[in-house]
Amino acid sequence: MSASAPRIEFWYEFASTYSYLAAMRIEALATAAGVAVEWKPFLLGPIFHAQGWDNSPFNLYPVKGRYMVRDMERLAADRGLEFALPKPFPQNSLMAARVALVGAEEGWIAPFTRAVYTAEFADGAQIADKAVLAAILERLQLDAKRILARIDEPEIKDRLKRQTAQAQERGIFGAPSFVVGPELFWGDDRLEQALAFAKR
């Protein structure tokens, strides 16, 4: 896609169930729409904390959590995806997000992101486990040892902090979110609308 193609920012959190849905379909939909995707992993924890929450709202409000599981089951079934809520939920997504930032730099962030979500929500793997991330990288023919060493560098740690701060500056309060110029869209449900805005 050319540098002047319409573009969309895809803001996602690796622990987020609905981000999984969006991650699995955004590339196909955006390609069909002629829109370039910028993959922007971030951490919801600090943003929830600023809203006064110390946990996922799905844990803080169990009735909402039970609904989310059923909603995800129905949507996943419609889309031919597997879904089971991981234990524990939410998973600690810090390491996966740092690895993804290396992937953004090196060009493999999209397949890595999909592989992490599949491991987490379809295969019941622990994404906070370095060995799980190493196996994912190896299946993508990447040098897991080199990459996992990089995520301990202050540079990568800082990059994730800055990216999370940038999410907050854009008014992002949940995941997934899509940003098109000044327009913010929240939720997998808004992906089509966000792409339509990007094409305007």
Next chain:
Amino acid sequence: MSASAPRIEFWYEFASTYSYLAAMRIEALATAAGVAVEWKPFLLGPIFHAQGWDNSPFNLYPVKGRYMVRDMERLAADRGLEFALPKPFPQNSLMAARVALVGAEEGWIAPFTRAVYTAEFADGAQIADKAVLAAILERLQLDAKRILARIDEPEIKDRLKRQTAQAQERGIFGAPSFVVGPELFWGDDRLEQALAFAKR
């Protein structure tokens, strides 16, 4: 529609912005799908209170409130609807909900509901004002005086309390919600999916 037609319960709160969106389109979509709609107004206040909230989450979380307004503007524009956030927000919806229950009994709940939402979100009227409700009833060729006298009866007051308790029993935590047998769907975004379930 026959008594054995598939059916959907439409749970809505008159103060709710997204309920407005659903109310304005559910009849057309349900008719096209051959699904009968049961209109179920209820109060979110007691349900939010049980979740520890003393106000709309859009007021408690301003960043979410600002987003909701922009989201509503975009969705309303797509659907050819007017939208402006009423002042104050949320409106006190108690009287409108009681009148709607009289309408459920007498067969005019659907047009009354749409007229209230239009007054509130398109015309900037105060739906907690009895004169506004009277004018709506009169435009529907109904006897406003008789109907507004009925909402002071304990029977109607109790009916709304029971209906709100029933919403809570169904696991409803927000509006609009749709119920099809044991399946709960939350949000205007899920209307199509809920209708598809009703037809199964």
